[in-house]
């Protein structure tokens with residue numbers, strides 16, 4: 242029976258409605274499958290131990306010394322450090338440097354209510370624990386950005402070992418009602434407020450980074466008025482995996498949006514690709530912090546100074562993991578400001594908008610060359 246199911250799931254995987262496929266697989270797992278189903282087996286070169294050079298620190302629960310230390314910035318200090326304060330420019334330089342090299346940074350003093358984060362995590366767990374037959378009611382359909390599933394990229398060579406649920410402030414109720422028809426309000430109230438507060442952090446961090454780039458802090462405000470700002474939340478749940486060395490929670494990818502603001506639990510599993518060092522590095526979870534990373538849209542807006550960097554999520558055998566990724570984005574057409582265009586750094590990208598880019602953003606490429614570069618480089 243199980244073999245039959247796996248075979249039909251494998252054939253489904255040839256189609257593009259991967260969300261459905263994933264639900265099928267998960268239902269098999271929930272019936273007690275202890276070997277990694279073939280559709281989850283990653284190509285040899287993408288696996289944890291063997292991708293490019295051997296991943297430096299492949300254990301998702303790595304010790305402190307095995308993980309990179311992304312700069313950890315307390316951004317609340319920007320409220321008290323005046324413009325003339327040398328500590329302000331020192332911190333700004335750190336943020337810009339990290340956005341150039343790692344494409345990532347960790348922040349505390351972020352202003353998002355810690356109780357709200359906890360409540361959001363609880364609600365997310367409650368949702369993922371629902372029976373598969375219920376979760377199927379909110380499937381993320383091909384072409385949609387919202388709903389339940391895992392494989393939101395098309396053309397994946399193997400499936401991600403993850404479940405995800407994507408919503409925005411304006412549709413949280415609608416999607417939650419599909420899963421929790423009689424008691425969706427607790428979920429949607431918490432998530433709407435979570436997205437609202439993380440959006441505020443996105444605005445704040447974006448202004449700090451803009452100042453760090455030598456521009457007036459409000460330069461990109463023109464892209465982030467109420468009509469242009471788009472923030473989606475993707476809840477990612479990675480169940481314990483029977484053969485973690487052959488699977489990935491999320492395949493290596495670059496985030497296509499402007500900024501990603503990620504809250505992760507204490508399991509660990511996020512890895513960042515460092516091109517200069519030709520290695521993968523773990524990001525050790527720091528309690529109550531957010532990991533913020535540069536997306537393709539910001540890379541374009543900063544004329545390539547800030548970099549959208551490959552990252553992935555690895556899984557492990559014993560612990561599940563929950564991450565909550567808010568994608569902070571704009572619907573406006575992105576043009577790098579004149580101040581960031583020089584003779585040494587000529588304009589790198591032609592202007593484009595998310596509406597245009599989203600059509601391509603989730604077609605999975607090998608990851609070696611970003612489709613964003615191919616589409617928009619001048």
Ligand SMILES: O=C(O)CCC(=O)C(=O)O
Nearest residue numbers: 475477510511554564566
């Ligand atoms: O779960 C993580 O650590 C990574 C999530 C991520 O990269 C994404 O949702 O785009």
Ligand SMILES: [Fe+2]
Nearest residue numbers: 494495496552
């Ligand atoms: Fe990502």
